[in-house]
Amino acid sequence: MGLEGHPHGAPGKGDTSVGTVVLKRGREKSVLRRHPWVFSGAIAHETQVAPGEVVDVRAYDGSFLARGYYNPHSQIRVRLLTWDEGEHITPDFWRQRISRAWARRTSPLVRNTGNAWRAVHAESDHLPGLIVDVYGGWLVVQVLALGIEVVLDTIVQALVDIAQPTGILERSDVDVRKQEGLAPRVRVLWGEPPPGRVEIEEGEHRFLVDLWRGQKTGFYLDQRVNRKVVGQWAAGRRVLNAFSYTGGFGVYALAGGATHVVNVDTSAEALALAEVNLRLNGFPPHCWTNEEGNVFQVLRRYLEQGESFDMIILDPPKFATSRATLERATRGYKDINLLAFKLLRPGGILATFSCSGLVDPELFQKIIFAAAADAGVDGQILTFLHQAPDHPVLLTFPEGRYLKGFLIRVL
C-alpha cells in the first residue's frame, strides 16, 4: 500500500471522517479498562474501512469508547491509540507519542548508562505495533502492525527530529507480521546505512552488534539489568552460559570475577561474535570456551562426563509461541532446568529465564520447582528477575510482561 494520500498519513489532516466499529453488547468492558486490543469476536458490525485506517470504536448503544487503527486481516482487529474523543490521529499525534516515550527515558535508571536502549516499547508506550531501539547513533525500527506501516513516513520524520540519528534501519523481519498480512522487510529508512557491526556501550562493557542480521534488533537489550545481576554473583565461579548468543552474560560473569565461562549456542555466527566481544572486553581465550551445540544435548553430555558448574545461566529463545505449543514449551523448560540443577554444585547459582509471554511467572516458578524436585535438590529464589525498565509493562496491558526469571541458590 502506498503512503501517498492516505488519510491518516497525510500531513495536517485530521481524522474526522473515520470509520466506525461497533462492539457487541457487553464487549466494551475491556476497552473501558483501556486494554489496547479489540479482537474480531467482540465486533458486532463495522463500516467500510480501508486496512490500516483509523476507526472509532463504539459501544452497542453508539457511545464513543476509543479510537485506533484497523486491520481486517488480523485477529486483533483494532489496536487502540486513544480513549479521548477529542484526540485526533494526525502527524502531530504520532510525533507527540514518540517524544513522550523518548522523554520517559531521559533517566539512565530507565534507559542505561550506555548508549543502547529501547526508546519505544509498542503497546506499553501507547504506540501499539512499534518498536524503536537505539544503538549509539543508529535507530532500529520494527513495524509489527499495518496501522504503523501506513504512517511510517510520519514516524520516521518524527524520529529524525527527536533523535537526530546518523541513520535509521528497519528490521521488520519478524514472523508476527504474517498475522497482520505483512511481508518481512529489512531496509534503510533514513540517513546512512549502519556498518556490519556497530559498537555499543553497556555500563562498563562494550559489545559489537550486527544490526542488519542479529537477533531481535541486534542485541537482547531487555536482559541488560539481569546481566548485571549475574555479574554480581559470578565471583570465583565456573560458569555455564547456555543460549549465550553473542556472549552478553559471559562478559558480565568474567568481569564479575568468574574463573571460567563456557558459552553454548547453536549459532556459529553468534559464537563468533561472542569471541570478538570477549576479547574486546579484555578476556583472553583461556578465560572462556565457546561450544557450538544444542543445549538440550550438550547439558546431557556434560552430565555423562561428570562435569559440574558453580553458576548456570539458561536464557533460551521463546519456547511457547502459541497456546498449542505451551505444553511442549513447558516440557522444554523443565528439561533444561532439571539438567542444570543436576550440573550445579551445592551452593551453585542458577539464573533461569523464560521470554514466553504465555508462560506466566507462576507457571514458570512451578516448572522450576518441579525440575528441582525431580533433580532431588532444594533451592532458594534469591531474586525475581524481569525485563529492563526501558521495556516497561503497561498496567492495562499485562501481556506486555514477557521476560521473567529467577536467581536461585542450590542448597
Ligand code: SAH
Ligand atoms: N542470553 C543472550 C540472549 C539469548 S537468545 C543475551 O543476553 O544476549 C537465545 C539464543 O539461543 C540464540 O542465540 C539462539 O541461537 C540460541 N538457541 C536457540 N535454540 C538453541 C538450542 N537448542 N541450543 C543452543 N542454543 C540455542
